[in-house]
Amino acid sequence: MRILHTADLHLGQILYQNYSRTDEHRHFFSQLEHWCETHTPDALVVSGDVFDIQQPGVHVKEFFNNFFVELHNKFPELTIVITAGNHDSPSRLHADRLLWKAQNVYVVAMSPPFDIDNAPEGWQENFIIRLKNGYIVALPFLPGERPIQIQALLDYVDSENKDGKPVVMTGHTAVEGMDYTGHDFKGNVKTIKTDKLGTGYDYLALGHIHKPQTIGHEKDLNEEIVNYPAGVIRYSGSALHVSCDERYRHSVSLVDIDRHGGNVRIQQLFINELRHFHILPSDKESYHSLEETIDGVKAFIQNGGKGYFRLHIDYDAQIPSDINQTIYTLIENDDELRYNPKIIWKGEEEAQQSETTAPTFEIADLQQMTDPMHFIERTIDRYPQFTLEELAEAFREVEQEVRLMQEEAALKKK
Ligand SMILES: [Mn+2]
Structure with a gap:
């Protein structure tokens, strides 16, 4: 077989x-x-x-x-x-x-x-x-x-x-x-x-x-x-x-x-992949300034770089907040250059890192979580007005509500 x-x-x-x-x-x-x-x-x-x-x-x-x-x-x-x-x-x-x-x-x-x-x-x-x-x-x-x-x-x-x-x-x-x-x-x-x-x-x-x-x-x-x-x-x-x-x-x-x-x-x-993923400047290095970043991206483009790319930049570098817009402008009109705007800030605390890359959740992601607390911990920065305890309580209420709805639906079926 x-x-x-x-x-x-x-x-x-x-x-x-x-x-x-x-x-x-x-x-x-x-x-x-x-x-x-x-x-x-x-x-x-x-x-x-x-x-x-x-x-x-x-x-x-x-x-x-x-x-x-x-x-x-x-x-x-x-x-x-x-x-x-x-x-x-x-x-x-x-x-x-x-x-x-x-x-x-x-x-x-x-x-x-x-x-x-x-x-x-x-x-x-x-x-x-x-x-x-x-x-x-x-x-x-x-x-x-x-x-x-x-x-x-x-x-x-x-x-x-x-x-x-x-x-x-x-x-x-x-x-x-x-x-x-x-x-x-x-x-x-x-x-x-x-x-x-x-x-x-x-x-x-x-x-x-x-x-x-x-x-x-x-x-x-x-x-x-x-x-x-x-x-x-x-x-x-x-x-x-x-x-x-x-x-x-x-x-x-x-x-x-x-x-x-x-x-x-x-x-x-x-599998021969149509597009590849790149880290600029490289897996182990990072850019130290705005100028270096721009030059690096331009060099990547001029050398015929194609595919998806993401930046490593020093956390301490003085980078303006519109950096992503600047990069998008450099690659506009070329669909073969595909930018991942989640910059990896090297040297930054792990906790801050996860804040800047807080993902949006889909059902598929939630199914992977072992504990509702993981969901709360990873989304808490979106609800700064609440404490962790309040969020946990809200989560339990929603969970209870969903369970009641499921029980009702099951009863109706019978
Ligand atoms: Mn899967």
């Missing part, structure tokens, strides 16, 4: 409120299509975060539809599996699943039933895709841990799998021991122990973490081809880079499994 494993496409992503990445995605898709042709996988697995936001615009939807329909037309034998990540709207993806099934595309977006003892018979069928030479257990991003449901699915496959065909499972979650370099989690990341993901799969195709990695085999990061005994847990990594902190190559994983419990061969197919 051979699969191509990718994840975290984040179609429709707009960087720095300014820059559409559609041409970068198109460039990625052309490579993906090429690999489908040259490596003839049995299945292409996309492990969640297909879209960047829950309600992508019509052009993004059309781009997604066209690519996968055309891929199916070119490779009608290829099974395509797409699961929902935490950035995706489960119900929106789910709504189109029957249309997609006609294209040999299996879209799995909804969670397994909570109470499997009272679930309709055959509920497992919604999560199991049978290939002629193997099985795929497709799971989307799950709100909370679901060890019983996951093991039930793996057992269901196991009871049927008399010929010892390979078993692949997908998931979209952060597992213990993963390396999240490049993410903005600041340590507040929910992780799940790998034993909560059951036993019985040969390869667990994960999404959510953008760095390609096999859990427990960190040293093999740059190996093009590796072989492991079955039971491998791997993040394919995201399709595109999303920050300058990602100093590693991105790839799609080509996975061959000979038999259930056998050998798993993983080949990294390295």
Whole structure:
């Protein structure tokens, strides 16, 4: 059984409120299509975060539809599996699943039933895709841990799998021991122990973490081809880079499994990125004055610099507050120069740093937080009139209110 494993496409992503990445995605898709042709996988697995936001615009939807329909037309034998990540709207993806099934595309977006003892018979069928030479257990991003449901699915496959065909499972979650370099989690990341993901799969195709990695085999990061005994847990990594902190190559994983419990061969197919991320003047250096900054950016442009760039400037440098406007003026009319206006002030206290880069939250970010206090701590500077205690109290009130609403909605259903 051979699969191509990718994840975290984040179609429709707009960087720095300014820059559409559609041409970068198109460039990625052309490579993906090429690999489908040259490596003839049995299945292409996309492990969640297909879209960047829950309600992508019509052009993004059309781009997604066209690519996968055309891929199916070119490779009608290829099974395509797409699961929902935490950035995706489960119900929106789910709504189109029957249309997609006609294209040999299996879209799995909804969670397994909570109470499997009272679930309709055959509920497992919604999560199991049978290939002629193997099985795929497709799971989307799950709100909370679901060890019983996951093991039930793996057992269901196991009871049927008399010929010892390979078993692949997908998931979209952060597992213990993963390396999240490049993410903005600041340590507040929910992780799940790998034993909560059951036993019985040969390869667990994960999404959510953008760095390609096999859990427990960190040293093999740059190996093009590796072989492991079955039971491998791997993040394919995201399709595109999303920050300058990602100093590693991105790839799609080509996975061959000979038999259930056998050998798993993983080949990294390295992605050629349309645009790169740069730090000016460099990772280790910073600018010391306005003049030096302007000269540095101009030199970058004159030397043919392209792509995304971000500045390192000394915290003590005398920099006017309209610095970003000045930089935007330098690069205007050139869409190949893309500026990240969150300057990294070197030598500044960590606390102040986080204040200047306080992010706006989306549901996807909130789902990553282990504790409501993290949310409050990271947004407190927006509400200077309140104390931490008052904010915490307000948060608890909102939480209580949401719970009541959910209970009411549940009662109405009954
Ligand atoms: Mn995700």
